[in-house]
Amino acid sequence: MSSPGATRRLDWILSPEPHPCPRGTGAGLAVGVLALQGDFREHRVALERLGCATREVRHACDLVGLDGLVLPGGESTTIHKLMESEELVEPIRAFHAGGGAIYGTCAGLITVARDTVEGYPPTLGIMDIVARRNAFGRQVASFEADLAVKGVAGAPVCAVFIRAPWIERAGPGVEVLAEHAGHAVAARQGSVLVTAFHPELTDDARLHELFVAMIRRRDGAAGASEAGTGAPGAAEPDRHAARRAQPAAIRNR
Ligand code: GLN
Numbered sequence: 001m002s003s004p005g006a007t008r009r010l011d012w013i014l015s016p017e018p019h020p021c022p023r024g025t026g027a028g029l030a031v032g033v034l035a036l037q038g039d040f041r042e043h044r045v046a047l048e049r050l051g052c053a054t055r056e057v058r059h060a061c062d063l064v065g066l067d068g069l070v071l072p073g074g075e076s077t078t079i080h081k082l083m084e085s086e087e088l089v090e091p092i093r094a095f096h097a098g099g100g101a102i103y104g105t106c107a108g109l110i111t112v113a114r115d116t117v118e119g120y121p122p123t124l125g126i127m128d129i130v131a132r133r134n135a136f137g138r139q140v141a142s143f144e145a146d147l148a149v150k151g152v153a154g155a156p157v158c159a160v161f162i163r164a165p166w167i168e169r170a171g172p173g174v175e176v177l178a179e180h181a182g183h184a185v186a187a188r189q190g191s192v193l194v195t196a197f198h199p200e201l202t203d204d205a206r207l208h209e210l211f212v213a214m215i216r217r218r219d220g221a222a223g224a225s226e227a228g229t230g231a232p233g234a235a236e237p238d239r240h241a242a243r244r245a246q247p248a249a250i251r252n253r
Helices: 040-049 077-083 090-096 107-112 206-218
Strands: 030-034 052-056 068-071 101-105 113-117 129-134 143-147 157-161 164-170 177-182 183-189 192-194
Touching: 030 040, 030 107, 030 206, 040 052, 040 068, 040 206, 068 107, 068 206, 077 090, 077 107, 090 101, 101 107, 101 206, 107 113, 107 129, 129 183, 129 192, 143 177, 157 177, 164 177, 192 206
Parallel strands: 030 052, 030 068, 068 101, 101 192, 113 129
Antiparallel strands: 129 164, 143 157, 164 183, 177 183, 183 192
16 A cells, blocks of 8 residues: 555556567577557567567667667658657668668558658668558558468468558569568568568567578578478577677767
């Protein structure tokens, strides 16, 4: 019991402290989640289950030392405005140019695209796709569907679409990983992965595993070519030392 007028901290509204599973496929990797708006908390939980050490990214300095970065779902216009006001646009581009892997879900797909059909919001332009916003309809038209995703072994993925975009056009360097109703909804290009749906809202970790495998493959580490195979990657933090060198755009701030 506390006396009238006393206050108690609402710790549950804060993001969880990292408790990475020490033996998962992501052990030894540091992955940031852009935490300006949207469902960043759920991505952290999913990544930590795989063994990644996670960090919320709100400022350019938070990118230092990361192997990967997740851009969560939310509202792409808001996320872009906040990225601009926090001066994160160029540092995230530099993180990508320096070899950092990026996974954009839903609004995150829009954020990484070369452009949008609507022409707004401005995008990071780090993936050769054109996104159509709200392509499947309004919030009330949100749905889930079982999808076969290339690179994800086993049963179809339960894909949750919430006012989701689709990929209207993709350049020749883009590999489409999944389609729904004839439209591309998952793809990768180099070190950038996107899904129009939200794997962080289900218990299925295989898309996050695919992202972890992309990070490891870029570093030449063995044993993580396909997600969902159940083969845990070894923790090899030293292989990532080079990635942790600060990108110039961050170092010079
Ligand atoms: N429709 C939103 C946008 O345009 C994205 C929705 C989501 O991330 N679930 O930003």
